[in-house]
Amino acid sequence: MRRYAIIKWLTPGLRIKRWFVLLFFGITVLAIGFAQVIITVYRTTELPDSLSIATLRFIPLWARVLMSAGVGIGTIVIALYELNRSILAPFSVREPLIDMVYAHSRRRRGLKVVALGGGTGLPSVLRGMKAYTNNITAVVTVADDGGSSGKLRRELGVLPPGDLRNNIAALADDEDLMTQLFQYRFAHGGLEGHSFGNLFLTALADITGSMDKAVAETGHVLAIEGRVLPSTLQDNVTLMAEVRIPGEARLRRVSGESQISETGGKIERVFLHPDQVRAYPDAVRAILSADLIVIGPGSLFTSILPNLLVAGIIEAIRSSDAYKVYICNVATQSGETDGFTVADHVKALETHIGRNLFDAVLANNHYPSKNAGEKTHYVQMGDPADEVYQRYEVQLADLTDPDRPWRHDAAKLAQALLALYHRAAPSQISTVTVG
Secondary structure (H helix, E strand, O other), rough: OOHHHHHHHHOOOOOOHHHHHHHHHHHHHHHHHHHHHHHHHHHOOOOHHHHHHHHOOOOOOHHHHHHHHHHHHHHHHHHHHHHHHHHHHHOOOOOOHHHHHHHHHHHOOOEEEEEEEEEOOHHHHHHHHOOOOEEEEEEEEOOOHHHHHHHHHHHHOOOOHHHHHHHHHHHHHOOOHHHHHHHHOOOOOOHHHEEEHHHHHHHHHHHHHOOHHHHHHHHHHOOOOOOOEEOOOOOOEEEEEEOOOOOOOOOOOEEEEEOOOOOOOOEEEEEEOOOOEEEEEHHHHHHHHEEEEEOOOHHHHHHHHHHHEOOHHHHHHOOOOOEEEEEEOEEEEOOOOOOOOHHHHHHHHHHOOOOOOOOEEEEEOOOOOOOOOOOEOOEEEEEEEEOOOOOOOOEEOEEOOOOOOOEHHHHHHOOOOHHHHHHHHHHOOOOOOOO
């Protein structure tokens, strides 16, 4: 096992061998300099017998060279090993260092992935994909106006931090602890209903001057790999909807993300107010340089579309050379997509943003009853002859979380995404491995 670990340090791409070679070169040059001094003294000075014994003159030259090289190399290896142990001693290392270095190197060279969405769906993509690549960018909606985020937005004029918080926690290395900390909600007093993560981001936004800087600094504090970006920096964005209410002749206009799903009708259209909401330039740049763009999962009308309706986002996605996948929800959402099939989800997107925005549709085909509960209604394929399925590559897989089958399992989702990408773009995946 130890021999395997030593050999593993020589794996290409770790950026370690080059520095060992440079170290060896430096030591060699230094040794040559010392040798020249010693040789000069050796040749010009008559040494006493005691020093002759110390310099091993009684041993053949070739044996002296081998002994010196062996002792020197052994000393260097031991010194580097012990130095490494001393430096890493203050840090908690839960697995062999070489395995950590190898995994980090593989992820550093991984795909450039951009995921758009919000709510509880997008973190599933991040949790799964962070095992394969560090080059992840989450583009998050800022139209949330409910709960703690809505209150902070109204009272302090900041971008709603809730979805940003969820996705930062999903990218954190020690996600379990970070999720507990960032999702912790105060139950009493003046802070009742607020989560720690929302307050943390809001305070940091005040210190740094903007929410995007606050998110970036939070990423540094938590040492996350990847980025979380708002789709826009405008803090006055309101999500509007036109809803068809049973018994009413005219469409009812509803204002505010938190109110839309509570209206009790069929959502015909959603749009942003004001009309021209400018995209965050960093989000556009990330989309244009991506290898893989993932849309969803998440609330169709209140998490996914608010991102896509920001001016510049759709144009960037269409201009990008990335492979684009829409991930359909596992279950329908009450008040938004009741009774929707996979095709209905796609058609609703196309109604708002036009056809052919993505290359493939990834959907679940496993509908377990265990742990599902009475309120879980799975999204079905519906009519397999639906024309939607003729226009896109449709990949079906078991994507359900065993404990919460109405949600995606992060590992299954990542494997399915990478399998799709492997088949579609074999020339671009040399650094990514599924499994």
